[in-house]
Amino acid sequence: MLFIQGQPFSVERAQTLAPSTPYSDAIISSMVENPDPFLFAYQDLFKFAVILRSNIVDAAKALSTSHASFETFYRTRGNPSYWTISNEGGLQLRPSVRPSEAIMDISNAGQHYGFECATAMEIVLLTGILKTIGPDGFDQLYANLYLWDWNDVPHLPLTIEPVTQHGVPGDVRYFKNPDVSPQHMAFQGENVIVLPNEQYYGHGIGIGGKAFMISHLNQARRPGAERSAYLMPRATRIVLPALYASTESFLQLPQPTLPV
Amino acid sequence: MTNQHPFNRIFNTNGVEAVRKKWLEEVKRQPNKALEAINHPELEFPSLFVLKDELNDHYHALSRRNRIGLLHIENVLTHTMKGLEDPCSPLEHYDDHLHCYKWIVTTGGAHLLNNDYNTVIDHACTHLYKFYNExxxxxxxxxxxxxxxxxxxxxxxxxxxxxxxxxEWILLVARFFYSSPTDRKFARKLLHFIPGVNEAQNPEEAVNTVEAWYENNAHYLLFTGETHDTNHAPVPFVVHFPAKYIGKALHPLTGKFIAPVSQQDVDRRMSFSQLQIEYQELLATTSQQKRKENRAGWQQWIKKPLSTHLNEHNIRTSCCQ
Incomplete structure (x- = not known):
């Protein structure tokens, strides 16, 4: 269910407000047809949401082909020109390096990188923000980037919301594998980005549907395991009003492509 | 820490290279005594870890604890899953591995040598807490x-x-509210899901908030599976309001009642579950308070229709009038 300024919106009506992107139709349909409510206080916030989610999907697809590998926090790797590795296995931006260049380097030169799936999610979300607000605004907001697990990244306000049936492209979700084998602890769960057409991107696993993700994780279970891996019924989402407020001055929202 | 043992003492005072040097000297001079020292029950895990490469030449002369320890190190660092070759009963196998993992964590946990070492400690914890549950x-x-x-x-x-x-671990974390400001900040972060913890003005208030919440909800908690892997603010347990309302303890993992449940309880739970979540929370809290104050009185109260309970709070809903 989609509500803008308190009014319910159909797919067609919402499409007249949002700029057209490769994924805008899928994002809008997913919100309108969702049993969970998606509320936007004003139209620009809705436009911002569609563009941002679209860019997050793009960022996930780019990371999936980047050759960045999965590594546990014990073995995090990064391009030393941009990042140092902390004792906790986090990627710390080097001083005097542009955050926008450092973030794009991960997708462009993935062979230099190896990190956990939670770090991958932060990278995808930040890349989506960078594509939405542009490098100048991004460099101002994220001057001292530290990418680790789901730690608090300044200006990346996150919230966790219940998911009754299905998420929306651009959501972060989690497949949990409660009976993982001690030999495969890296597969105790997988953070994923929701993509259009009921696909998911998981760092180290790739792109596939729900059954693909679950089957992949189930192969890493203990002998005699009785519980299957499963998709947890919550989604991590960016708190849009907060992010919009900090990025508004850098934004130039495209106009709708359909007549209002 | 057992500083009586020579290798422990050298490790704690002179570090990694001194332990290696001491081992090479001793094994050349008095090999039997050197092995006796390595196999001694008081040896602590860091020395075994430091000597892992050197000890491979003496593998068959090592105690079972040390052989299991070396295999654990190798399995973790090379992503393999080898087992001991010597025959023993399943129970002995279980006990020996359990003993070894406890030894690794207890004598080695406080040391932070390097990433490989921490990986080995973390995996020993995984075995001990997640698989052996001991x-x-x-x-x-x-x-x-x-x-x-x-x-x-x-x-x-x-x-x-x-x-x-x-x-139970919630209470163990809450003990750190009485520790340093750094520990208090971390405890607050871990227990953020308990209402009032973030607003507590001092350690005593924080501890009291956690204890009161635990006391009021421990039997009605549902395990969610959320960890710091799943999101930035994991909520590992949520209160099951219907269970709290009818006063029946739940199994946190399965969500099934472990307390005996009558047909009346089932009916009560069914109609209660139709309420909006904020009303459920309110009535569950009321029910729990009444149960705590006067159990006999509560038994009479809970038998009254749900609409009566709602009326006590001036709540009007269409489902239960």
């Missing part, structure tokens, strides 16, 4: 705070803790 949670909680203080990776240990479906 670890002392207090030790795990202490280890997590030790790592946090030393700015060393605690992510995987936190996952083990948050994956414990039994909620």
């Amino acid at each position: 670890g002392q949670l207090e030790e795990l909680v202490n280890l997590i705070f030790h790592r946090y203080r030393n700015k060393t990776l605690s992510h995987y240990l936190l996952n083990i803790l948050f994956d414990c479906s039994s909620p």
Whole structure:
């Protein structure tokens, strides 16, 4: 269910407000047809949401082909020109390096990188923000980037919301594998980005549907395991009003492509 | 820490290279005595870890504890899953491995040698707490705070803790509200899901908030499976309001009642579950308070229609009038 300024919106009506992107139709349909409510206080916030989610999907697809590998926090790797590795296995931006260049380097030169799936999610979300607000605004907001697990990244306000049936492209979700084998602890769960057409991107696993993700994780279970891996019924989402407020001055929202 | 043992003493005072040097000297001079020292029950895990390459030449002369320990190190660092070759009964196998993992964590947990070492400790914790389900949670909680203080990776240990479906660890974390400001900040972050913890003005108030919440909800908690892997603010347990309302304890992992439940309880639960969540929370809290104050009185109260309970709070809903 989609509500803008308190009014319910159909797919067609919402499409007249949002700029057209490769994924805008899928994002809008997913919100309108969702049993969970998606509320936007004003139209620009809705436009911002569609563009941002679209860019997050793009960022996930780019990371999936980047050759960045999965590594546990014990073995995090990064391009030393941009990042140092902390004792906790986090990627710390080097001083005097542009955050926008450092973030794009991960997708462009993935062979230099190896990190956990939670770090991958932060990278995808930040890349989506960078594509939405542009490098100048991004460099101002994220001057001292530290990418680790789901730690608090300044200006990346996150919230966790219940998911009754299905998420929306651009959501972060989690497949949990409660009976993982001690030999495969890296597969105790997988953070994923929701993509259009009921696909998911998981760092180290790739792109596939729900059954693909679950089957992949189930192969890493203990002998005699009785519980299957499963998709947890919550989604991590960016708190849009907060992010919009900090990025508004850098934004130039495209106009709708359909007549209002 | 047992400083009587020569290798422990040397490790603690002179470090890694001194232990290697001492071993090479001793094994050349008095090999039997050197092996006796390595196999001694008081040897602590860091020395075994430091000597892992040198000890491979003496593998068959090592105690079972040390052989299991070396295999554990190799399995973790090379991503293999080898087992001991010597025959023993399943029970002995279980006990020996359990003993070894406890030894690794108890004598080695406080040391932070390097990433490989921490990986080996974390995996020993995984075996002990997640698979054998035999670890002392207090030790795990202490280890997590030790790592946090030393700015060393605690992510995987936190996952083990948050994956414990039994909620006692909440109280063990709350003890750190009486510790240093750094520990208090971390305890507050871990227990953020308990209402009032973030607003507590002092350690005593924070501890009291946690204890009151635990006392009022422990039997009605549902394990969610959330950890620091799943999101930035994991909520490992949620209160099951219907169970709290009818006063029946739940199994946190399965969500099934472990207390005896009558047909009336089932009916009560069914109509209660139709309420909006905020009304459920309100009535569950009321029910629990009445039960605590006067159990006999509560037994009469809970038998009244749900609409009566709602009226007590001036709540009008269409489902229960």
